[in-house]
Amino acid sequence: MAEMVNSKRVKFHKGKQRAFINKCLVELKLTNSRLAKILNVNPRTLTDWKREKFTMSFGAIKFLSKKLGEPIPTKIKIKKPFWYVSSGSSAGGIAVYKKYGYIGGDPEYRKKRWFLWWEREGKFKPHPIINVTKPIKRPRKSEKLAEFVGIVMGDGGITKNQLTITLHHRDDEKYGKYVVKLIKKLFGVSPSKYHYPKDSVNDFVVSRTELIKFCTEKLGLKIGNKIKQQIDIPTWIKKNKKFRIACLRGLVDTDGCLVIHKYKVKEKQYCYKKLDFCSASLPLVSSVMQILKNYGFQPRLSRNRRNVWLDNQKEVARYLAMVGSNNPKHLRRYRE
16 A cells, blocks of 8 residues: 555554554564555654654555454544644744744845854754663662573673564563563663564564663673674673572573483383573583582583583472572473
């Protein structure tokens, strides 16, 4: 469908436009870029609609409602094209008057007045959009922060603008809620959740430049491919016993699993529960091995040097008693 500039606009109650778009993404099983393409709008336009920065066109609402097989949403107001012009022009006129002293007239006079305004106050004002980053809470180093670092090193990824944690959409559903609460408690921001049924995962995403700076400059995390960079546990965590245990918990909760080993000997059934941590980053594997050894465990390193095993059932029980787990999947499997 084509998005017409002069089409009628639809005004939702606060939060309802975002909810409508998210519903379309989930029920129609579309990505943001795919939905934007179907509506014939720029992906940035769709993002602005989701943020409720701009109103959606009536044509887009009608088209999506038909796709959903539902009536057009109620409790909406349909506005005429360019309904905002009158209020915008009034505000613009007031702003011009404040800058130049009057409206209309000699353009040369207006230009001089503009330069006077610029030299007096304009150039000293911060730009309302460019180079303005949203703030975050900057927590002190703690066990929760160390656990967060472990989670990111396990199932997380960092780009220049985003931090993403990817978890299985069913097995880690409850753990995902724990991760969201942890991030909100530490940094005062709520991650966005994106469901990808084809990949069976949920992405929990925080788009904050300040968070990326904090993670890289203060926590020792790295932007880009974790395997290529062969990441390791940051030094500030290694130096503190409580932080080491918390970070280990975050790592195993994401990149670890409880394995139930069953076998028969002379018709007798045996069942052993083992703990496995897996990573392709060798320095990280080595650090996990060393932490476990320091606390009296006897970990086994696999031949490919990517897996750390606790084979002894008593050691698995001691691990859960000492280190613990915030992932219900692991605890449920241990009780089976």
